[in-house]
Amino acid sequence: MNYETKEYINKVADCVREVYEIPFPVDDMAPIVKKIGGNIDIRHNFDPSYDGTIKKDGDDSFCIAISSSQNDQRKNFTIAHELGHLFLHMGYGISEEVWKEQNEKEYRRFGKSEQEYQANEFAAALLMxxxxxxxxxxxxxxxxxxxxxxxxxxxxxxxxxxxxxxxxxxxxx
The missing domain is CATH 1.10.10 (Arc Repressor Mutant, subunit A)
Known part of the structure; x- marks a missing residue:
């Protein structure tokens, strides 16, 4: 990921923190997700190959599913990572056109794609x-x-x- 992309991601994370009044440090991402317009589904029978997913589930809502086996800090990072997909790749609050196209697409915290690195950068910038x-x-x-x-x-x-x-x-x- 190049410098310009990292800077852009950090600016988006800073804007999200400001708009949604996200405190530092973040103790619990659940109220933040609710404030943004989403829900969290903590699953006990989650596919062990990834930690979380995000999917649009309404015109102005989304659902983040995470594994119950993660500790609180890991859950927060996973949720922040999924929010990275929400804003950077799904267009939520940024691009109405991109958001409208998200009907069946699901993003997973898995692998080493450029989008995964970007979502990790967003999570780090949001939490730190x-x-x-x-x-x-x-x-x-x-x-x-x-x-x-x-x-x-x-x-x-x-x-x-x-x-x-x-x-x-x-x-x-």
Missing amino acids: PREIYLKKVDEIALNGTVDMEKVAHACNVSLSAAINRGRFLGILS
Whole structure:
């Protein structure tokens, strides 16, 4: 994914955070999804090959299905990832024409396609906005060393999500 695409995705995530007044850190994505116009279906018999799906289920609504086997931080990231598909690929609130075409299409959190990388970037930007993330890293840094577990805790995300965000922002190698 090129720099311009990443910047665009981060701007979309920032706009979504602002329009829907999404707090930091996000403790529970369910009320946010409801505010945006969707529902969450937590499934116990979910296909183990992927973590979540999103599908249009009305003119102005959508449903995100996720596996019940994920911990709370993973569920939040999966839901944020599916919201990435909603805004970036399904056109919700962005392109009425693209949104109208989504009747039967289902997006799944699976694989390594460009759309999956984009949805992951959106999720990271939504849950760990660049400016807030960088501020947290600076606050936690001690003698040039950052305890990434503390950063992850401050952002209410998994350690791997916090580390990947640092890598994508170019502050970790």
